[in-house]
Amino acid sequence: MTVLLTALTCICASLLLFSSIVTILSLIANPKKPTSATEERDMALIITAYKSVDLVPQLLSSIYRSNYSNYHVYVVADDCQDCRDIEENPKLTVLKPATALSSKLKSIKYAVTNYVRNHDTSIVLDSDNLVHRDFLAEMNDYRECFKAVQGRRVAKNLDTFVASLDEMGEIYHNYVDKYAPYKLGSSSNLSGSGMAFSTSLLESFLFSEEVEQLMEGVIYGEDKLFANFIVEKGHQIAYHYDALVYDEKLEKKDQIKRQRIRWFKSYFINLQTAASLAGVGLLKGRVGSVFFGVVSAFPPLFLLVLGTGLLTLIAVFFNPWLSLILVGAAASFVFNFLFVLWLTNAPKPVWNALVKIPLFMFEQLKAMLVLHRHKGDFLVTQHSKSVNVEEVN
Template sequence: MEVLLALWVVFQILTGFNLVLPLLLYILRFFQQKDFTETVIPKAYDYAIIVTAYEQTTLLPSVVDSILKLNYKNYLVYVVADKCDISNLHFNDERVVLLRPEETLASNTKSHFYAINRFERPHDYLTIIDSDNLVDPEYLNELNQFFARGFIAVQGVRAAKNLNTSYACLDEAGDMYYRYIDRKLLFDNGSSASLAGSGMAFSTPFYRECLELLHIEGAGFDKVLQMEILNRGQRIAFAEKAIVYDEKTSKSGQLVNQRARWINTWFKYAGKGLKLAGSGLKDFNKNQFLCGLVFSRPPLFIVVGLSGFCMMVDLFVFPYQLFYWLFAVLAFFFIFFIALRHFKAPKIIYQSLVRIPVFIFYQILSLLKAKKANQISTATQHYYESKIDDVETPGN
């Protein structure tokens, strides 16, 4: 009986640690040496901007138009239209290269390397953009600030381009929370920002080294790439002002299918995160240790559900344990609202928070579909179309 009680206490501590860890990272960042202490004048590096589309081309003109408005000259755009009808796509700018694979690729990395193998010149860096993204005019200039300092992998910000439904608002609220912890706090603590699938950039040779020989099926190529980068002892920088605008989930069905793929990816790679954390602890490698902890962390709705269950049991079994849960919950809310304030969340996001229980319910449905997530189409259905001029920049 005592063993079971001890295991129960350990289980609660480990579950609650997922809520407390962000607060610890927040405190530790004040004791870290700043990354940038000197002014660096970057070069006009040559970029390949890879835009990937699968089945849908509706939003491609908008994303390409936003790219062509960049305050930068040294780049080419490679549009990979996988399994797409391109008869109505016409790009008259010589900087745009339209590619239509002969056979269906149905893979992010295959689309990336389809473009890489057809580069018209040896680009210094490549950056990956989704077909539903819009690109801030200063995007490449901001990336340059980090490449000029020696980084070979950089993650930018994927801010919301649509807040048209409560689902989209809650999606952005959650993204701000993860963006603050998984990118800003990790990077500020001398570790690596987590990759987000798009709005990220790499040295072209380094990207090829990491992924060219790997066969990746289903979602989660960014997780594989992150592990490859960390295993090579490199850091991923967080470029807070390198912004792409990303379409947030605006319908419940879209939310369920997307989260099912994400949950499936977590189950698939969480073990590798624990292994990475163990390696980092053994080798005194802070970068690997902190990233491994965050990498293996369960999705937030699972942590919240388990925490609620623990608190209900403790009401009758271990009332003193509720003090620990009070601290963990307060720590979570503190960081959550710090994140919303830091990224200047508009009022509509705060108003949407009352619908969090509904949002969690749909994520539970996603959990039930996670096992079959790879059978769900990899193409996210898009319901919102916009141009860069229609999107408010953060803080406006």
Template sequence: MQIIKIMWMAFQVLIGYNLVLPLLLLAIYSIRHKRRVTTTAAPVQADYAIIVTAYEWVTAIPEVVSSLLALNYSNYLIYVVADKCDVSGLHFDDERVIILRPEQTLAGNVRSHFYAINHFKRAHERLTIIDSDNLAHPEYLNELNKRFDQGFEAVQGVREAKNLDTTYACLDAARDIYYHFYDGQLLFGAGSSATLAGSGMAFTTKLYVDCLGGRDVSGAGFDKVLQAAILSQNKRIAFSGEAIVYDEKTTHSEQLVKQRARWINTWFKYFKYGFTLLLQSVKNFSLNQFLFGLVLLRPPLFIFLILSVLCMAVNVLVSWTAVALWAAGFGLFVLGFYLSLVNSETDKRIYASLVNIPKFIYFQILSLLKARKANQYSVATRSTQQATTAK
């Protein structure tokens, strides 16, 4: 009986710490963020390869390329990898745009990236990855350079919402704001690394090749493998809140379910890296690896929230003190979520959409039920106007 009680307590701690982790990160960030990172080299216009991946559909490619050609920067080339696409309608007069059409279907982000790397027109110092539904802010590369010039080899920017036309898009954007604030700005500012988001990120070409060269990462989640490989070297992934790409948000429930099923599948597939990094952090006395390992072990938001509700409900029959602790934990989580929104200049439409969170969670539960077969779904997901490479 005593063993069961200990196991029950341990389970609650493992779930409950996720409710307070955001505010713990905020506390560490508040102590450490005033320590400025100095620039180690004079600002230069480093040579970038901008890799745009598309699968099956290229409808949005002209708009994406147009935004990239409008960058306030001169030293870059754009490589559009049009995998299993009809490129007959793609015509660009600018010599900075290179259209690559693989002869064999690649059906994978990493394969598309290395196809571009293997067809580079010159030896680019850095590369950045853009999805086929992204638009880039004119200062995107200049802002990335600020972090690279501080000595970092990997940088994650911000993916702001391109569309807020539906409730689902607003809730999707709210989720992104939460993760950008805690898993980006605060995690990096606390002395660890920003988590990678699949696009709007940049690396030295050498680091990317060293980490993923020779590894055939199939399905979604290449960013999980990449960030684990970077952190295993105890390198830090910098966060840049001003390196902005505009991202198409989920607009329909069916699209939401399929997309989230793939994301949930990747968490179950790759959360094991968290244990590896925690062990390495002890060996290396590394705050970078320790905090990042904790974040990797954290389940998707809706999963640990549901488990927390279940723990609280069980404790109604066991311990009212525990119920009070769980209630306090929920209060701290809500406070943390609110702080992420108020610190991010959140659109009022996003605030208005929050009343629909229960419905959003319901569709994510459906996604969980489909997660095992998630990779059987098409790697392309379509919005109302276009199709984009799945993240």
């Protein structure tokens, strides 16, 4: 029992300390930033909408205000009955699949196969997003050096404690899982929206044998699939901190479980691939691949915290010194979490929501306990927060 407990303590303490070490190292890292692009690349902006296009007009309005002109927008209105609120525009194509796709990845592929011209760059957005007026120009700069770039998603709504807690997690993961790895020479994880790719790279993924096989069923974690594909091909995924995409955060407590079920499914499906990336990278001496694989395999934070608490209680009865190690590692993790919020200038509503973290964790635990009941469910999260870009810029 003591040997097992010691091993579990080492694993748990290492995971808790890992994020702190990554944050510290990122503070002294100084990655080379691309210089300003000399010309505008031709960009395709893919907006995936499922069952509703109610928020698409606001997103389109923010795009049309961009300090950038060489683009064309594709709205994939999947299973959407009414698109009359979307005004016609020379830079816009609205696509309505004949049959429901019920998949973000299928919607992206549908848009690519219906491009009106050959685009150099493809950008993926969700229908509830808004973009900063400099977003496209910022992405254009980074595309000079990188085939894949993740922009920074920030909240467009912080009017409930649930939204603030959702944004709190996004802020932390934006830094620890995306920005810090990129600064340290590895790859950022992808967020599902606010992503820019070389169109040729996107097409090679969409029409790969692996993805073609997945198209027959429900697809979870398409962003993780694509990120793994990019890293396996030897490319680095950059993270552009100044390329801002405004994302709708959860408004109500009952939305948490549905979203987290989808995220947890994606995590567990991706776990084997992430471990494989780290293992292959270790064998081939690819430090960036190892780092990316470890970050991708990192457990959900609430599971790590609950596991640490349970293990600490057990250790008190068998080996108190191990419990002290866990308490010290947990303290380091908590300090790092708060430090990241401070470092990234987290807004006041996020700080005020810290006391509600246990409630958020409880809702995630409920989601974990019912994972097995949602096999074959697309698990879409409904968004309805109508906000104009002037209100968040």
